[in-house]
Amino acid sequence: MDSRVLRTRRDVLTAAMDELVEGGWDAVTHARVAGRAGYAKATLYAHWPDRLALVRDAFDQVGRMPHHEPTGDLRADLVGELVSFRTAMTEHRLDRALAVLAERAGPVPELVEVRRRFVEDGERPMRLLLAPVLSGARLEAATAMLCGAVVHATLLHGAPPTDEEVEAAVDLVLVGVTGA
Amino acid sequence: MDSRVLRTRRDVLTAAMDELVEGGWDAVTHARVAGRAGYAKATLYAHWPDRLALVRDAFDQVGRMPHHEPTGDLRADLVGELVSFRTAMTEHRLDRALAVLAERAGPVPELVEVRRRFVEDGERPMRLLLAPVLSGARLEAATAMLCGAVVHATLLHGAPPTDEEVEAAVDLVLVGVTGA
Structure with missing residues (x-):
């Protein structure tokens, strides 16, 4: 073109x-x-x-939202990725884009595939960070919990998680990973 | 009346x-x-x-969605509450109700308060289960992570978490609670 x-x-x-x-x-x-x-x-x-x-x-x-640049420190990278996600939600209006996809994929089935591609793409960095330490249902659960903590707070509470809540979420998962 | x-x-x-x-x-x-x-x-x-x-x-x-009846076994109660939440999402179309609240609370500010009451009410049993073992930012984070795992999978993946994923989510949090 x-x-x-x-x-x-x-x-x-x-x-x-x-x-x-x-x-x-x-x-x-x-x-x-x-x-x-x-x-x-x-x-x-x-x-x-x-x-x-x-x-x-x-x-x-829109595709590629800004993501955290991994440093190799798992805790810092998980916190960084969640903070990037939160920033995209609040400053780039990703909250609205996701809410429309979630709501309209009901009545407009063609949006299911659009949502799948967009969410998969957005989640990939989080999944890549967790994949070396978790697999199977635990990897799915941890990805959904960490992304979900931001989604839940932003879309259903109407306020993104605080820094302290983001760190607490990451620490709960990391203790779960290493302590299991 | x-x-x-x-x-x-x-x-x-x-x-x-x-x-x-x-x-x-x-x-x-x-x-x-x-x-x-x-x-x-x-x-x-x-x-x-x-x-x-x-x-x-x-x-x-709608208010009171069906919730799990607590037994006193924290793991079983957290799993039971998440399974009740998942059932409400898929069988009572709570997924649609929450998606509409998430989406329309943007353009219709009066819905923010409706959403707040409805979500607070729905989350209460989960919060009550976690409150004896967590507080502050960790309680907020764990509530958002567990509820969020169901919300994220259902509203953004279009498929609720499997039994195995629900149990993995609860176990990650519980190890985090006891191992921290």
Whole structure:
């Protein structure tokens, strides 16, 4: 793709994600996204025939959230990765993106696959940190507990975990790992 | 309230919650809920002036989800409580109710308080089980991790944790509690 096409794509998908996190699934209309990105509606329809196509590509573009750069110190790396996740939730509105995926994947089954790819991608660094010390159901459980502590606090309490809570979560798991 | 009023109230709020879990926030209209419950729209408007009033009372009615009856064996009680939570998620569509609260509390700030009450109520038994062995940030973290493991798997993976994963989560926390 030439740079003009790439720029259009980036502008449109950024606008689509902005509409999604601000207003939810129904806010992602071709008219609103086109207006926000500064392109003609016809341009959007040519590349993305429907809302689902726009949302799917918008999630693929977001794709790589900022993650913690591993240092080799497991405790520091787990804390760092959870803090990155928390930052993405609160400062990059990942909380809204995940909430929309969780809610709309019920009525819109095509979103199940979008959610699967996006969540798998986001979880990968956490899983890679834990894989040398845990496996099977314990690896699944620890990944779900650590990511889940941030998800639960942010999406259901409406407030992300404090630094102290993040460290307490990591320490509970690490004692569990080494003490079992 | 006489029994006829109570029955009307129960029927309407059950219908409102059914619409919510099936279609989401926008599906809760006075026309649809009245039709589903078998009452006149005017009856609904007389008691619940808007969608928020209907949804708020519907969540209050759901209120007490079935919980595990504590036995005094901490491990068995934590596993039992998580299994009850998982059952409520998958069989009583609590997954949908929580997803709608998580998503709509963004654009509809009045739902923040509804979410707070509902989640606090749902978490209470888990918190009571953990309170004798943990406090402060560690209690918060353990509650968020255990509830979060079910929330994360159900809402973001689209599949609740297996029995093995539930037990692994409880064991990781319990080793952390006793080994710290």
